Each structure stands twice: as C-alpha cells, then as structure tokens.
Amino acid sequence: MPGLISSLLDVFREIGIPLAGKTDRRLERMAEVCLAVGGIRTAFSEAVSAEDGIFLKTRDIIAFMNRHYGEHISPGSYDDIRRKDLILLVEAGIVLNSSAVGKQATNNPTRGYALSPHFVRLLKVHGCLDWDAELNIFLSESKQLRDELERKRALERVPVCLPSGEVLTLSGGEHNELQKRIIESFLPYFGFGAQVLYVGDTTDKFLFRADETLNRIGFFALEHDELPDVVAYSKEKNLLYLVEAVHSTGPMDEIRVRKLKRQLVECRANMVFVTAFLTKKDFRRWVAEIAWETEVWIADSPEHLIHFNGYKFLEIHK
Numbered sequence: 380m381p382g383l384i385s386s387l388l389d390v391f392r393e394i395g396i397p398l399a400g401k402t403d404r405r406l407e408r409m410a411e412v413c414l415a416v417g418g419i420r421t422a423f424s425e426a427v428s429a430e431d432g433i434f435l436k437t438r439d440i441i442a443f444m445n446r447h448y449g450e451h452i453s454p455g456s457y458d459d460i461r462r463k464d465l466i467l468l469v470e471a472g473i474v475l476n477s478s479a480v481g482k483q484a485t486n487n488p489t490r491g492y493a494l495s496p497h498f499v500r501l502l503k504v505h506g507c508l509d510w511d512a513e514l515n516i517f518l519s520e521s522k523q524l525r526d527e528l529e530r531k532r533a534l535e536r537v538p539v540c541l542p543s544g545e546v547l548t549l550s551g552g553e554h555n556e557l558q559k560r561i562i563e564s565f566l567p568y569f570g571f572g573a574q575v576l577y578v579g580d581t582t583d584k585f586l587f588r589a590d591e592t593l594n595r596i597g598f599f600a601l602e603h604d605e606l607p608d609v610v611a612y613s614k615e616k617n618l619l620y621l622v623e624a625v626h627s628t629g630p631m632d633e634i635r636v637r638k639l640k641r642q643l644v645e646c647r648a649n650m651v652f653v654t655a656f657l658t659k660k661d662f663r664r665w666v667a668e669i670a671w672e673t674e675v676w677i678a679d680s681p682e683h684l685i686h687f688n689g690y691k692f693l694e695i696h697k
Contacts, residue, residue: 380448383419384410390505393514394521396471405463411450412464415443416474417494417502428499434477434491437461465492472521473498497521541575542566547587549580553657554608554626560678561609561622561655568682570613573620577610599642605635612648619648622655622676625665630654633670 387410391398398406416435417426427433435443437457444450468474469492476492494502501517504510537549539559549555558578566573576593580586584606596612596619609622621639623631631654643650652673656662662677662685669675675685 383414383421383423386423386505387413390502394471394473394501394517396467396473409464409467411444411448412440412460413468413474413494415440415448416465416468416492417499418443420447423502423505426494426499426502428496429475429493430496431493434493436491437465440492539563539578541587542570542573543575547578549578549586552626554624555580557624557626557655557657557678558608560657560681561624561676564678564681565622565653565655565676566611566620569676569684570611570620571616571618573611573613573618575609575611577606579606579608596648597643597645599646605638605642607631607639617648618651619643619646620651620653622653624655625661626657630665630669630675631673632668636670636673 384407388398388406391410401409417428418433419425437460438454440460441450441452441454441457445452465474469476473495474492475495497517497520501513504513537552537555537559539547539549539562541547541562549558562575562578566575574589574592575587576589576598577585578587592612593610598610598619607621608624609620611620611622612618613620621631623635629635631652636652639652640650652670653676654665654669654673655676655678656665657678659677659679662675669687671688673687675687677683677685
C-alpha cells in the first residue's frame with residue numbers, strides 16, 4: 380500500500396497537481412481518497428472510472444479507506460474529504476462528481492465521485508513503455524476537459540439582481556435558483572426595501588457581503604458556521620431577515636434558531652427567521668421540523684407567507 384501511494388503521488392506531480400506545502404499526512408490522505416474513488420486496493424489495473432457508472436459518496440469513500448487501507452476515519456469527517464482531499468483532484472479533472480456528468484446542485488448530498496476515464500487510462504499504463512505517449516495524450520485531453528467544464532459552468536451560472544441594482548452570478552443548481560427567487564421575489568414583496576447584506580454560493584461561501592452595515596447592526600462574524608443563505612436588512616422597519624434556502628438541507632428548526640439568537644445577542648435589529656422552499660412539495664417534506672415564531676415562503680406562491688405563530692411579523696402587517 381505505501382508503494383501504491385508513493386507511485387500515485389509521482390503521477391500527481393507529473394500531471395501538474397501542486398503538492399508543495401502539504402504535510403505528508405495530507406498527501407497520504409489525498410492519495411488514498413483518489414485510490415478509493417477508483418476502487419483500487421492493490422494495483423492501478425483495478426481502477427474503475429465514471430464510464431463504469433460507479434460514483435462513491437464521501438461517506439462511501441471513508442468506509443472504503445477504513446476497510447482496505449487500515450484507516451479509522453469517523454463517518455462525520457465526510458466534509459473534510461470533500462473540502463481538503465478531493466478539491467485539488469476535482470479541480471484537476473482527474474476526479475469527476477456526478478454534477479459534472481448530469482445537472483445537479485454542487486451541494487447535493489446524494490452526489491458521488493468517480494475517476495475520469497482518461498485518468499484511469501493513464502494509471503493503467505503506469506510503469507509501462509506506453510507511459511510517455513499516454514501522458515502526453517492525457518495532458519492534452521486535460522486542457523480540453525478543463526475548457527469544456529469551464530464553458531459548462533459558465534452556461535449554468537445563475538444571474539441575480541440585488542435590490543441595489545448590483546448583479547451577482549451564482550453557480551448552477553436548484554439551491555442557487557431558490558436563492559435568486561428569494562432575492563428577486565421574496566424581498567420585494569416582504570422586505571420593506573431591505574438591503575442584501577450577505578449571499579453565500581455553493582462554490583463561494585462569501586460571494587457577497589456588506590461588512591459595514593453588518594458591523595453597524597451588530598451582526599456576528601461571517602466566518603461562523605451558522606450562517607443562513609441570505610441575510611438582508613430593512614432600515615425602514617429595523618428588520619434583519621435571516622433566510623434559509625432549503626433544497627437538500629434542513630429548515631430553520633428550533634435548534635438553528637436558538638443558535639442564531641445566541642450569536643445575535645448584540646444585534647440591534649429585530650430578527651425575522653425565514654425558511655424558503657421552491658415548491659409546496661418541498662415544504663411538506665420539512666414542515667414538522669420548522670420552528671415556531673418563524674416564517675415560511677414558497678417560491679411557487681411568492682405573494683404569500685406561512686406564519687408559524689409569527690405574532691411579531693403579523694403586528695408589522697397591522
């Protein structure tokens with residue numbers, strides 16, 4: 380197994396993946412994740428690719444590493460696999476996720492990963508006479524693949540017009556489509572002239588932030604994990620809108636609201652907690668978890684709100 384990891388790291392260097400500055404353990408983990416995605420236990424000849432239709436989710440990758448490589452990684456570390464071990468491999472195009480094969484939100488928890496077919500072809504001739512020729516073909520194909528993926532991502536981008544007139548561009552997917560509807564439909568109906576202060580993107584958590592206003596109203600540090608998807612502020616009513624766009628992750632439940640209130644104890648605005656859904660079908664799936672004293676907005680019925688005993692918001696409408 381150590382020899383396989385060492386050989387794979389050599390391959391990474393030859394195809395131009397930057398490894399400088401990474402610890403030996405991080406390099407080992409990155410190599411093991413790549414091997415696991417390809418279903419490789421003892422030799423590169425075992426590698427399978429996206430063409431074989433086998434895509435492993437991050438928890439499946441962890442299970443494979445624990446079973447075959449002697450690791451003891453917690454299943455709860457799945458986000459580290461995605462953010463730390465897979466990120467360079469995906470960027471280099473040697474690992475594909477299912478969103479690159481079929482249109483799928485990049486933060487969809489059901490997505491999986493597989494080795495690219497041209498990388499598997501390269502691995503299978505490692506140490507053979509055909510290596511140099513196959514490496515040249517791989518490097519040429521990689522450039523073409525990166526160009527194609529970049530064009531695909533550009534076509535799927537979601538333009539969003541803020542109330543200020545500024546235009547943001549979100550990455551593709553239903554989650555970000557819902558964020559667009561929140562900004563362009565929900566806020567004009569119910570925002571009392573609200574200014575957007577923060578928007579996160581599935582590929583850029585801090586796509587937009589208005590730090591000066593956030594600091595002025597006493598908002599907590601934006602690095603915090605509890606950030607909702609959209610934050611907006613109505614100066615007219617002194618209302619702070621905390622909006623969660625629910626596609627594959629949960630709504631504003633009691634625990635989430637409690638955590639946000641603790642973080643916002645210094646905030647000088649009145650808080651409005653909103654869970655947004657694309658459809659009533661999505662709403663029905665999560666309705667039992669939604670916290671009292673919060674609001675629900677459904678993009679399919681943009682002129683209406685569902686009040687979960689939201690007396691404060693009702694008083695405003697009086």
